[in-house]
Amino acid sequence: MTEARVRGGKGTVWPSERRSYTDLISGVTVTQLTNHCSHSHHIYFTNNGFYGDGNLLFGSDRENVTNLYSMDLQSGVMTQLTDLERSRESRIQGTFLHPNGHEAYFYYDNSIVAIDLETREERILYTIPAKYKFGSLSCTADGQWLCFGLNEDLTDRIAMDTKNGYLGFEEYFRAKPHSLIMAVSPADGKVKKLHEEKLWVGHVNTSPTQANLLTFCHEGPWEQIDHRIWVLDIATGQFWKVKDKLPNEYVGHEYWLSDGIHIGYHGFTNSLEDHAGKIIGAVKFDNSCGEQYEFPFQNMHVHSNDLSLVIGDGQQTSAYHGQQFQDTIQVWRNDGTGFKGPRILCKHRGSFHTQNLHVHPRLSPDGKQVLFTSDMSGYGNLYMVDVPEFESLPEMPVK
Secondary structure, eight states: OOOOOSSOOTTOEEOOOOEEEEOTTTOOEEEEOOOOSSOEEEOOTTSOOEETTTEEEEEEOGGGSOEEEEEETTTOOEEEOOOOOTTSOEEEEEEEEOTTSSEEEEEETTEEEEEETTTOOEEEEEEOOTTEEEEEEEEOTTSSOEEEEEEEOOTTTSOOBSTTSOBTHHHHHHHOOOEEEEEEOTTTOOEEEEEEESSOEEEEEEOSSOTTEEEEEEOSOTTTSSOSEEEEETTTOOEEEOSOOOTTEEEEEEEEOTTSSEEEEEEEEOOOSTTOSEEEEEEETTSOSOEEEEESOOEEEEEOSSSSEEEEEEOOOOGGGOGGGSSEEEEEEEOSSSEEEEEEEEEOOOOOOSGGGOOOOEEOTTSSEEEEEEOTTSSOEEEEEEOOOGGGSOBOOOO
């Protein structure tokens, strides 16, 4: 394989950087997929980055600018897909794949850009209007619409930096910015407005199987917002609350299960008991058939394809667990009577210092592997772990 050029660009091929090691807690083999003197990260955990015949989309800052890359997971070889400019704003972490995998969409320089993943040709689908900031985007299950959020730009009076921490997060929430959910056709560029509110609207996530459904949230501190998870019917314009809010219970980080019918989430309660206060669950899009389970372990994010196996980027810091068991990828299994675990898959040692360095664990579509980002080496890199038999993994010790 030819070595990468000194100065890369669109189409540059980078040789495999893979290496493997044995996790000291579980004994599983962890494969580090990238190893460069710059940060790399997979796309946001609610967005599937696996496509084609064993390919993976990811972002990397190599050569001092964030670009979109594709990796052949069999060989480890990487191809640079974009050639962006450092001085212009981009949201590579929020990239979203078309359902048929032929192209992807991302935000760059005040526009939503489509890129053909074979030819690497780009085209602008939509330009953000003045006095608005881009939210997030996702594509409907039939590929007909790219849905995205727009939020009123209040940076002239609120100092904000939500990519590198949560500067201005509460102030922007309290300001109740004008927010829109829009849609643009990847085929002909037609644009339509789907929804608007005088509240901070975020996390626009389309169902992977139901072309008319998407979720959105009222963004802000979970314990202060009126209600977190909402569903919108694109065809009718109707929207409704999902996951009834109980007293002193707060949920978020919602994501669609692979059936496109149920919505997963996690959260916390104001319980003062050491073995309570954290919850994971799922609910059907029409707010029926909810399942929820309580457990004593802290996670920033959880993900699952269904509710039989759930993974989380554990941050348990209780003294009785000890330093050894902090910052681990944790696994729960549901045997029909409730969740068993957690079992420890491996250490992640992620800092969560910026959005791109959040661990954001995600199961592969077949549920056989876990992908995550960690800066355990000083730089953010991508890691992959095969999921072994649940019973073979060590249990998290309890008091």
